[in-house]
Amino acid sequence: MSFLNKLKNKAEELNRKHNIGLPLGQGSQQQTHPSSQQYYPGQQPPQGQWQQPPQGQWQQPSQGQWQQPQQGQWHQPTQPNTYNRPAVPPPIPSHSRPPPSDAASHTQQSGAPPAQPQASQVYWRANFHPDIPVGQEFEQKQGHGDPYGWGNNELENYTSHASNSLFTPDHKLIVRAVSQPQHPDPEARYTSARLVTRRTLGRARGCLTAWLTLPCAEGVWPAFWMLPREPFEWPHEGEVDIAEAWNAEFQNHSCLHWGAYNSPEDMQKHLVRQTHIPDMGHRAVRFDFVWDCGTSGVRADGKSNGGGRLMWIIDGRPVMKNLMPPGTRPIEDWCVLLNVAMGGTVCQGKAPRDGIYDMVVHALQMSEEPEGGWWKFENDWHGCPHGAVM
Incomplete structure (x- = not known):
């Protein structure tokens, strides 16, 4: 055998031994496909080979698939939807502006601008200046229990004391419930405040807005609601509950009442929707009634014909x-109530x-139209649900 033939035979022997150039599945050992080779994270594969990126990581799309739009084409809008912004009280006029509240500061840090209704839209805003008495803006109801018409077997004694309702240096209203069950005076064991605005809504259409931080605890029942101006016949002339929660359940109850509970027909006159607000005790929640x-x-x-539209937001x-x-008091004659009840x-x-237990009222106002206008x-x-029978 010539030298060249020996060399050729030796090469064929090496090919058979190492499976070089043989199809997969043939020979004594299976070839490893380049795409299945393992590399350490960050290690560059050999030139010309391709590595599948780990699951969940991004890879460059093939030509013809999605790519970053060019300048002038679609892009993510930079201005958020106005009506998805976090609730923030409106600014106080510059001549009496307090330091920003914790809730407002937190929201502004998140990048969302505060709601700023035009001055012409707001036709009344409660004055929470610390130099005036609470009684100037609100009637401070007083009394303990059912003889005064509070109902529900509640525990609190409503007072006009500064220990139960006050304006703070940063222009907030505090409605405070104080529980001290061991106090020797029964009238001092559970004290609170029940405030009624001295003005009515006064208009056939409009929007009532409050920014509230609500106390959340067992046996505590804060409420922001409305009743007709006194004297009135309850419940037939109507009741609207805008913010109402109890027992630290973090459920707000939006309600409409205009009947007793004495017959099946009356049961149809109590409507409610619940809204879960898990952080209602830690921030200013915005409540609107339109x-x-x-x-x-x-x-x-003198009663309403009915048919006017009401919306809770x-x-x-x-x-x-x-x-x-129908048969309720015309909406122009309704007043606003703020109170913290206990027990019952x-x-x-x-x-x-x-x-x-403090209910913090950051701001309270009445406007000619809701935010965003009547449109x-x-x-x-059209998309809002009706109240459900309780």
Whole structure:
């Protein structure tokens, strides 16, 4: 055998031994495909080979697939939707502006600008200046229990003392419930405040807005609600509950009442929607109540014909709507109430522990129209759910 033939045979022997150039599945050892080779993270594969990126990591799309739009094409809008912004109280006029509140500061740090309704839209704003008495803006109801008409077997004694309602140096209203069950004076064991605005809504259409931080604890029942101007017949002339929560359940109850509980027909006159707000005790939640009763009219007995539209909104989101029931008091005659109750049937017999429970009212105002205008109200009306029978 010639030298060249020996060399050729030797090469064929080496090919068979190392499977070089043989198809997969042939020979004594299977070839390793380049794409299945393992590399340490960050290690560059040999030139010309390709490595599958680990699951969940990004890879460059193939030509013809999505790519970054060129300048002038679509891009992510930089201005957030106005009605998804976090709730922030409106600014106080510069001549009496306090330091920013914790809630407002936190929201501004998140990059969302505060809501700033035009001055012409706000026709009334409660004055929380610390140099005036609370009684100048609100009637301070007083009394303890059912003889005064509070109902529900509640524990609190409502007072006009500064220990239960006050304006703070940074222009907030505090509605304070104080629980001290061991106090020797029964009238001092559970004290609180029940405030009623000295003015009514006064208009056939408008928007009532409050920014509230609500106390959350067992046996505590804060409320922001409305009743007709006194004297009135409850509940037939109506009741609207805008912010109402109890027993630290973090559920807000938006309600409309206009009947007793004595018959099946009466049960249809109590409507409610619940909204879960898990952080209601730690920030200013925005509550809006919008009414549009301009065409409903008034009956000969001075009661409403009904038919006006009502909507409850929380942090810019409509949560409940209903028509104004006939026989209720015209909406112009309604007042606003703020109070913190304790115990009673609503709290399922639970009493609060020793302590102080504050409802912080950051701002309270009435406007000619809701934020976004009446066109937005019309749009929201169609998608908002009606109140459900309790």
